[in-house]
Amino acid sequence: MTNYFKLQQKIAPELVKIIDRRYMILKMIYRFKPIGRRSLAKKLGLSERTVRKNLNFLKEKQFISTTNAGAQITEAGIRILSDLDGYIKELRGTKDLERKLAKVLGVEVHIVPQGPNYNQSKCELGRFSAEFLTELVGPKDIIAVTGGTTLATVAKMMTPLKKKLDVNVVPGRGGLGEQVEIQANTIAAKIANKLGGEYHLLHIPDNLKADTISQLVIEPSIKHILDLAKSADILVHGVGTAQVMAKRRKMSTSKIKKLEEKGAVGESFGYYFNQAGQIVYSTASVGLKLSDLVKIKKVIAIAGGEYKAEAILAAVSDKYQDVLITDEEAANKILNLV
Numbered sequence: 001m002t003n004y005f006k007l008q009q010k011i012a013p014e015l016v017k018i019i020d021r022r023y024m025i026l027k028m029i030y031r032f033k034p035i036g037r038r039s040l041a042k043k044l045g046l047s048e049r050t051v052r053k054n055l056n057f058l059k060e061k062q063f064i065s066t067t068n069a070g071a072q073i074t075e076a077g078i079r080i081l082s083d084l085d086g087y088i089k090e091l092r093g094t095k096d097l098e099r100k101l102a103k104v105l106g107v108e109v110h111i112v113p114q115g116p117n118y119n120q121s122k123c124e125l126g127r128f129s130a131e132f133l134t135e136l137v138g139p140k141d142i143i144a145v146t147g148g149t150t151l152a153t154v155a156k157m158m159t160p161l162k163k164k165l166d167v168n169v170v171p172g173r174g175g176l177g178e179q180v181e182i183q184a185n186t187i188a189a190k191i192a193n194k195l196g197g198e199y200h201l202l203h204i205p206d207n208l209k210a211d212t213i214s215q216l217v218i219e220p221s222i223k224h225i226l227d228l229a230k231s232a233d234i235l236v237h238g239v240g241t242a243q244v245m246a247k248r249r250k251m252s253t254s255k256i257k258k259l260e261e262k263g264a265v266g267e268s269f270g271y272y273f274n275q276a277g278q279i280v281y282s283t284a285s286v287g288l289k290l291s292d293l294v295k296i297k298k299v300i301a302i303a304g305g306e307y308k309a310e311a312i313l314a315a316v317s318d319k320y321q322d323v324l325i326t327d328e329e330a331a332n333k334i335l336n337l338v
Contacts, residue, residue, distance in 0.1 A: 005090045005091050009091070016091060019084070019087070019088075019091075020088065020091070021046070021050075021054060022054055022057070022058065023081070023084045023088055024044060025040065025044065025051070025054055025055070025058065026058065026063065026064070026073060026077055026080070026081045026084070027081065027120075027124065027127075028040055028043055028044060029064055029071050029072065029073045029077075030073045030077075030078070030081060030127065031120075031123050031127070031157075033070070033071070033072045033073055034067060034069040034070035034071060034072050035070045035071055036069075036070040036071075037051050037052055037055060037070075037071070039070070040055075040070075040071070055071060058071075058077070059071075061076075062074055062076050062077075063076055063077035063080055064077050078159060082131055085112075085113070085128065088113050089111070089113060092113055094111050094113055094328060097111055097328065097331050097332070097335075098110065098111050098331075100335060101324075101326075101331050101334060101335065104313075104334065104335065104338050105313075105316055105317060105318070105324060106317055106318035107301075107316065107317070107318050107321050107322060107323060107324050108322060108323045108324070109323075109324050109325075109326070109331075110128065110132065110323065110324070110325045110326075111325075111326055111327060111328055111331050112124045112125050112128045112304070112325070112326070112327045112328070113328060114327060114328040114329065121304060121305070121327050121328075121329065122149075122150070122153060122304065122305070123153060123157065124327070125150065125153070125302065125304040125325065125326070125327050126150070126153030126154045126156065126157040127157040128325065129154045129157075129236075129300075129302050129325045130154050130155075130157045130158035130159070132300075132325060133154070133158070133191075133234070133236060133300070134158065134159070134161070134195070136234065136298065137165060137167060137195060137233075137234060138165070138233075139165050139166055139167070140165075140166055140167065140168075141165070141167050141168075141233040141234060142167070142168045142169075142170065142228055142229075142231060142232045142233050142234075143167055143168070143169045143170070143188075143191065143195075143232060143233070143234045143235075143236065144169075144170050144171070144172040144228075144229040144232035144234070144235045144236070144288065144296070145169065145170075145171060145172060145184055145187050145188050145191060145235075145236050145237070146171070146172050146173050146184050146187075146236070146237040146238055146269075146287075147171070147173060147175065147182050147183045147184040147186075147187060147238075148182055148238040148240065149182050149238075150238045150302050150303060150304070151182075151184075151187050151236065151237070151238050151302065152181055152182045152186070152187055154187075154191075154236070154302065155186075155187045155190035155191050155194070156190070158190070158191060158194045158195075159194070160193070160194045161194065161195055161196055163196070164195070164196025164197065165195050165196050165197055166196060166197050167192065167195050167196070167197035167198075168192075168197055168198050168199075168200065168228065169188040169189075169191050169192035169195070169197060169198070169199045169200070170188055170199070170200045170202070170225055170228045170229045170232070171183075171184030171185050171187075171188045171200070171201065171202045171225070171229070171287070172184060172229045172232075172235060172237065172269075172287050172288045173202075173269070173285065173286065173287035173288065174202055174204045174285065174286035174287055175202075175204075184202065184287075185201045185202060185203075188200070188201070189201070200224075200225045200228060201225075202222065202225050202226075202286070202287070204216055204222060204286050209284065216286065217286065222286075226286075226287065226288075229287065229288055229292075230288065230292050230295065230296075231295075232296050232297075233296070233297050233298065234296070234297065234298045234299075234300065235288070235293065235296045235298070235299045235300065236300045236302065237268065237269070237299070237300070237301055237302070238268075238301070238302055238303055239266060239267070239268055239301055239302075239303035239308060239311050239312050239315050239316065240266070240267040240268070240311060241265065241266065241267070241307065241308060241310070241311045242259055242264035242265050242266060242267050242272050242273075242311070243256070243259075243260075245267040245272075246259055246267075246272075249283060258281070259272055259280070259281055262274065262280040262281060263275060263280065264280050264281060265310040265311055265314050266310065266311030266312065266313070266314035266315035267311065267315065268290070268301075268315040268320075269285070269287070269288055269289060269290055269293075270282055270283040270284075270285035270287075270289075271290055271315075273311075273314035273315045274314060275310060275313065275314055275337075276314075277313075277314050277315070277317055290320055293320045293321070294320075298322050298323065299320065299321045299322050299323070300321070300322065300323040300324075300325065301315070301316050301321045301323070301324050301325070302324075302325045302326075303316075303324075303326055303330065304326050304327035304329065304330050305327065305329055305330055306329040306330060306332075306333045308326075308330050309329075309330045309333035309334045309337060310337065312324070312326060312330060312334060313334050313337055313338070
């Protein structure tokens with residue numbers, strides 16, 4: 001199959017350019033809907049004439065609709081955009097990158113094609129992950145989610161389903177006392193509303209003292225939610241850098257220095273990993289533990305950006321995860337590190 005794509009690039013490069021351009025236009029409309037022609041041209045660095053020509057084509061094929069407010073993507077457009085993800089990955093050699101990274105980490109890998117800038121890449125990671133989760137989840141499934149900006153983007157980019165799935169979505173962790181938008185409770189509620197189902201909230205901070213946690217987790221209402229999370233069919237979580245997560249947990253300067261001395265580079269579920277993937281420190285926290293992950297049918301880690309490469313390499317392995325969804329920047333950096 002790859003040879004056919006290479007042949008197409010050689011014999012009809014102008015066709016490849018057109019497809020790539022329409023792919024980028026659809027992605028931008030998906031993200032900023034509704035968006036006007038002038039704004040679209042500015043964001044993509046194209047002339048308004050070029051954008052207008054491509055919008056007319058996409059509208060004729062019913063991939064988009066237009067109003068006075070601007071262009072909106074249709075259901076057919078969302079489907080073709082998803083199909084184009086695979087085409088573009090073959091075209092850019094991203095599939096080879098996926099195979100190489102899967103061999104290194106020992107898990108199923110999905111790499112999102114690089115966007116024009118960091119913010120666009122992050123939104124693309126969210127869109128792809130949202131579609132992946134939507135296709136994977138089934139009726140009556142229990143989905144556990146963690147907090148963070150990446151998971152918040154996944155929830156935001158998810159398209160509401162017409163046919164409700166009657167799922168249960170639960171937070172896999174307590175909160176860290178930050179912006180409500182990136183807490184696991186908020187993310188669980190948004191995903192449940194878009195997939196159709198119920199959500200459960202865990203009204204408890206994640207960074208309490210160990211003796212306080214031991215008392216709280218046996219309280220019936222909290223234990224019920226934690227038991228649901230442990231019996232989840234699907235777990236979706238992010239991966240943090242050690243420094244950032246230590247600061248989010250409001251660790252003291254001396255503790256952060258100790259983490260640095262131990263070589264901690266990545267964090268997941270309150271566990272800090274060094275570059276060799278060894279746990280060098282763990283915090284007392286409310287929610288799922290690494291030992292719980294082996295009982296969950298499908299564990300999906302989502303993280304992107306070059307700055308997350310060391311953390312991903314440290315925290316993601318076939319011991320804890322089944323799937324990694326990342327972007328080209330992180331994937332290339334991980335392979336360079338290896």
